[in-house]
Structures are given as C-alpha cells and as structure tokens.
Amino acid sequence: MSTVTTAIADLDPESCYAAVKSRDRRFDGVFYTAVRTTGIYCRPSCPARTPAFANVTFHRSAAAAQAAGYRACKRCLPDATPGSPDWDVASNVAGRAMRLIADGVVDREGVEGLAQRVGYTPRHLQRVLTAELGAGPLALARSQRAQTARVLVETTDLSLADVAFAAGFASVRQFNDTIREVYAATPSQLRGRRSGPRTAGALELRLAVRTPYAGRALLGFLAPRAVPGIEVASVRPDGSGSYARTLDLPHGPGTVQLELTDLLEPGTGFVAARFMLHDVRDTAAAVARVRRLLDGDCDPIAVADHFSGDPVLGPLVRRRPGLRVPGHPSGDEMAVRAVVGQQVSVAGARTVVCRLVAEHGRAVDTEVSGLTHLFPDADTIAALDPASLPMPRARGRSLVGLGAALASGEVSLDRGPDRDDVRRLLLALPGIGPWTADYVALRALGHPDVFLPTDLGVKHAMARRPGADPERWRPWRSYALLHLWTSLEDED
Missing domain, CATH: 3.40.10.10 (DNA Methylphosphotriester Repair Domain)
Structure with a gap:
C-alpha cells in the first residue's frame, strides 16, 4: 500500500x-x-x-457526513459510489458489518441481529463502527436505505409508497423525512429529475464499479460454469454478452440479468442490471448480492500497481486490465458446488449440479427463458441420502455433512463471521480440505488474498513461468490466481 x-x-x-x-x-x-x-x-x-x-x-x-448535518451533492451523487475496497482487504469488524448492512440485515433483524452475526454485543459494535466509519449501525443502515430509495425513485415506475418499503423504510413518513434531510428534495422532486425509458414490474439499475473493469473475462469464467435451471449465459463473438440467474432472497425468489462487457474509461463505470423480484423489499439484498458476484468494490488500480514490475504478473495484468474475482450471491450454494467440484472437471461438476437442481431445487416461474429453479437450500441438501447422489459415496457424505452444518448455523457463509474462523470450521468437516475451504473463501467470502497452490490449472500456469513467487503477491493473491487461470486461455 x-x-x-x-x-x-x-x-x-x-x-x-x-x-x-x-x-x-x-x-x-x-x-x-x-x-x-x-x-x-x-x-x-x-x-x-x-x-x-x-x-x-x-x-x-456517507452516513458519517449525513450524521454531521451535510446533504448529498446533487451533481456528483456521492452515495452512488462503489463501496470502499479497504473493507475487503482488512476483513475487520467494520467491513463485515458493512457487507451485512448492505444486504439489509439491520432492516430485517435489527442491530441485535447484526451484532450477533459478527459476534459482538450491540453496544460494542456501535463503538467499533463509530470509531471506524464515523457512524453507528442505525445511521449506516439509514444511509443505505436513502441511497436505495433514490435509485428506485429516479429509475423505476414504482409508486413512492412502494419505493419506501422496497428501500427498507418502516413507514412512508420516515421515507419522506429521510429523503428531504439527505437530499434536500422531496421524493416527488427526485422523480422529476429522471430521464429515459422505464419498465413497469422490473428494476432497471446501473451498478457502479471502479474501472477498468474486465466484464468479458468475468463472463468467460461464468459461462462454462452456468448450470441450466438456475443460470443462463449468452456470449457474443466479441466476448461480451449477458448472464442471468435466479436469486433466493429473504422475502421470496427473484432473477437478475446482467450485461457484461469491458469498461476501460478511468473512474467509475456501470454494469446494467435488470432485476425481477417477488417482493420489492428484497431490493437492497438483491443488489448487494449481485455486487458480490461482480466484485464491484475492487480497486483495480491498486491491484495493478501492486503487480507492476513483477515479471510474471505484470504482463498478465497489462493484458487484462481490471480483471475481477468472480464472487457469488449465495455462500451456501457456492460451498455445495465447491464440494461437488472436488477432483472433477468444470464440465463434470456442472453436470452433477444440474442434476441436483433438477431433482431437488425449488421450481419457480420467471420471465427469463431457461431460469426455472432455485438452488436446493441447506436443509434439502442435509436431508439427501449420500447413496443416491451421482458422485463417490465419500463425497456424497461430505456434501450432506456440509448441508447439515449450514442448516444448523454451525457454519455461516453470509460474510459476517471472520474468514479465518469460517475456514477452520470448514476444515473440521469430513471430506473438506484446504482447496475446497480456500475456494469457498475466494468466491463466497470475497477474500482478496487466497492462493490455491495444489490447483491443477495453477500448477500448469506456474510451470510455464519460472521464478513466480506467490508471497510477493500478497495481499492480492486472489487476483494473481485469476490472472494465472485466465492466462491458460492464451495458451490454448
């Protein structure tokens, strides 16, 4: 740094x-x-x-500035920026709490629920967040609600009352008072600023990301792993295209469709996202989980600067500026897929997961062709008979054991617990070794410093690059890992 x-x-x-x-x-x-x-x-x-x-x-x-009595600038919209990348690097209590607040935990479970998830008392969490971010959990959640509400007011045809509840406000009066205080405008005045087409029933949003952003490489990672029923990917000849998937949200199912392409202009870019939600109260949770998938808070300039001059990573970073680590909207699903993928090819794992979805997933009606199911939840996985699964019996027992640990709350993959604690708990489960635990940390927990030395693709890429030293790549080894994986495409 x-x-x-x-x-x-x-x-x-x-x-x-x-x-x-x-x-x-x-x-x-x-x-x-x-x-x-x-x-x-x-x-x-x-x-x-x-x-x-x-x-x-x-x-x-933004919450600290609002708490000090300042209103958001109407010209630069400071509350619409990506989140701080420092939260992902440190993985401290403030970062873990902010990810849960963005997911709407305070709105659904209160400050007590948030504190329980990060392992602190409400009073101590208040002190920590105030010291780190200049505002407590209620103020941070209020700022999050105001930002969500502004986006919905300006970009959708939802009634203002529906916007209030979609953003997580307890009442229309609270919504009106907050918008006036934060933006020095009424909700009706904010709506008067909007322009462009609107689609009733859908939320057409632009998700902010720091640029450069390698959207085509992200799609290139997701497309071959897309599981029919829960995911659909379409890749155009230039490598750009769309990715869609179902979302299992707190109040009901939903879908998201993303347009992915490279964004190379320096500064802040936007990924077009179209959400269809069973319950608009899930708006904040849906946006937060899709931003995880996009790795939207990464600072690509800091990562590139760290690798500049490295004989192995430097050329790879210049070849693919803005490469992201593909996240995942559901930690539980990612962990199950990681266990299924142990020691099998990407295509083989995809086939097995497709069977799990078809036989045990929950059927849902969607407007997106090919999206027909939600991924089986932890309770469903825990109740399966290992002998009935299309995999070696030992791996089937590991999968069912993982489902039981997730269903009971013994292991939580919502990005609230400490990453090291989660890794230790995963390794204590039968059949889960370092590769699986670290792959879960990489994609489900958003850990920026994961390396998989035993991965076959990594071994192949490293063998072609003598002198590579992963220790030099800390604290961004997750991005080094993605560069090594994607470099294999250049050798095909």
Missing part, C-alpha cells in the same frame, strides 16, 4: 485534499468531502470548483 493511500485511509487532511484537488476517482467511496460553506458532501472526484482547505472536513462514510 502506498504512503498516499495509507494516509488517506487514516483521513490525513493534506492527503485527502490533494486527492480532491486532482479529482482522483480512485478514492470515490473511500472517503467523502464535506463543505462547511454549502452544507453538502461530495465524492473526491466531484467536478465542482474545489473548495478552500479551511472549509472542508473528511468523513469515512
């Missing part, structure tokens, strides 16, 4: 102001600039005239 990045992470005023003066988009979402003379807060790259140093303060979160 560079000296400047470290200083900004510590909210050093001089370093933050330098980023604001240069309108450095790399720090959008990492900190926020509040201007005393105007009463607004902005992202560092805001195109407005740079305020005087004496008139600004810096905040770690």
Whole structure:
C-alpha cells in the first residue's frame, strides 16, 4: 500500500485534499468531502470548483457526513459510489458489518441481529463502527436505505409508497423525512429529475464499479460454469454478452440479468442490471448480492500497481486490465458446488449440479427463458441420502455433512463471521480440505488474498513461468490466481 493511500485511509487532511484537488476517482467511496460553506458532501472526484482547505472536513462514510448535518451533492451523487475496497482487504469488524448492512440485515433483524452475526454485543459494535466509519449501525443502515430509495425513485415506475418499503423504510413518513434531510428534495422532486425509458414490474439499475473493469473475462469464467435451471449465459463473438440467474432472497425468489462487457474509461463505470423480484423489499439484498458476484468494490488500480514490475504478473495484468474475482450471491450454494467440484472437471461438476437442481431445487416461474429453479437450500441438501447422489459415496457424505452444518448455523457463509474462523470450521468437516475451504473463501467470502497452490490449472500456469513467487503477491493473491487461470486461455 502506498504512503498516499495509507494516509488517506487514516483521513490525513493534506492527503485527502490533494486527492480532491486532482479529482482522483480512485478514492470515490473511500472517503467523502464535506463543505462547511454549502452544507453538502461530495465524492473526491466531484467536478465542482474545489473548495478552500479551511472549509472542508473528511468523513469515512456517507452516513458519517449525513450524521454531521451535510446533504448529498446533487451533481456528483456521492452515495452512488462503489463501496470502499479497504473493507475487503482488512476483513475487520467494520467491513463485515458493512457487507451485512448492505444486504439489509439491520432492516430485517435489527442491530441485535447484526451484532450477533459478527459476534459482538450491540453496544460494542456501535463503538467499533463509530470509531471506524464515523457512524453507528442505525445511521449506516439509514444511509443505505436513502441511497436505495433514490435509485428506485429516479429509475423505476414504482409508486413512492412502494419505493419506501422496497428501500427498507418502516413507514412512508420516515421515507419522506429521510429523503428531504439527505437530499434536500422531496421524493416527488427526485422523480422529476429522471430521464429515459422505464419498465413497469422490473428494476432497471446501473451498478457502479471502479474501472477498468474486465466484464468479458468475468463472463468467460461464468459461462462454462452456468448450470441450466438456475443460470443462463449468452456470449457474443466479441466476448461480451449477458448472464442471468435466479436469486433466493429473504422475502421470496427473484432473477437478475446482467450485461457484461469491458469498461476501460478511468473512474467509475456501470454494469446494467435488470432485476425481477417477488417482493420489492428484497431490493437492497438483491443488489448487494449481485455486487458480490461482480466484485464491484475492487480497486483495480491498486491491484495493478501492486503487480507492476513483477515479471510474471505484470504482463498478465497489462493484458487484462481490471480483471475481477468472480464472487457469488449465495455462500451456501457456492460451498455445495465447491464440494461437488472436488477432483472433477468444470464440465463434470456442472453436470452433477444440474442434476441436483433438477431433482431437488425449488421450481419457480420467471420471465427469463431457461431460469426455472432455485438452488436446493441447506436443509434439502442435509436431508439427501449420500447413496443416491451421482458422485463417490465419500463425497456424497461430505456434501450432506456440509448441508447439515449450514442448516444448523454451525457454519455461516453470509460474510459476517471472520474468514479465518469460517475456514477452520470448514476444515473440521469430513471430506473438506484446504482447496475446497480456500475456494469457498475466494468466491463466497470475497477474500482478496487466497492462493490455491495444489490447483491443477495453477500448477500448469506456474510451470510455464519460472521464478513466480506467490508471497510477493500478497495481499492480492486472489487476483494473481485469476490472472494465472485466465492466462491458460492464451495458451490454448
């Protein structure tokens, strides 16, 4: 991590102001600039005239700026930035809590439920989040609701009452008061700003990602692994295309369709997403889980800078700028698929998972051709007879044991628990070894520093690159892993 990045992470005023003066988009979402003379807060790259140093303060979160009495800038929309990549690197309590807040846990389970998931008391969690992010869990959840509401008001034809409940507000009055306070506008005034076509019944959203963004490489990873019934992928000749899948959400099923292509303009880009939800209250959860899939909070510039000059990774990064680690919207599903995929090819694992979905998944009606089922839940997996599964008996027992651990809550893959604790619990289950536990950490938990030295693809790529030293690649070894995997395509 560079000296400047470290200083900004510590909210050093001089370093933050330098980023604001240069309108450095790399720090959008990492900190926020509040201007005393105007009463607004902005992202560092805001195109407005740079305020005087004496008139600004810096905040770690939009919620902290709002709690200090500032309103969101109407020009740069600071609450629409990707999340801070620092949360993924540190995996500290604040980062784990923020991922759960984005998923709507506070709205569904309250602060007590959030605290229980991260293993703290509500009071101690309040202290930790206030120290780290400048706001407590209620304020952070309120900021999340306001952002979701603004996007829905400006981009959908939902009634304002439906928007209020879709965003997680307890009442229309609370919704109206929050929007006026955060944006200095009524919901009706926000709706008057929108432009472009709208589709009733669907949520057409643009999900912010830091660029460059290698969308075609992400699709190239997802497409051959797409399981009929729960996933559909379509790849055009240039490598871009669409990916769609079903979502098992807290209040009911849903689907998402993504348009994936390369986004190379520096700054912030947008991935087009079309959601169809059984219950609009699942909007925040659906967006958060799809952002995990997209690895939307990654800082590709920081990753590329770390690998620059490395004789192995440097050329690969320049070949595929903005390569992401494919995440997953469901940790439980990813873990089951990882166990199924032990020591078999991608095509072989896909065939077995397809049978699991067809025989044990829950059928759902969708508007997307090919999407017909939800993935079997943990209770269903736990109740299976290992002898009936199309795999070696020992692996079948491992799969059923994993389902039991997930169903009982012994193992939780919702990104709330500490990653090291999750790995230890997974390794304690029969039939789950380091490759499986680390692959789950890579894709389900969003761990940025996973390496799989025993993976056959990694061994093949490393054999062709003498002198490779994975220890030099910390704390971004997950991205090094993806570059090594994708480099095999260049050798075909």
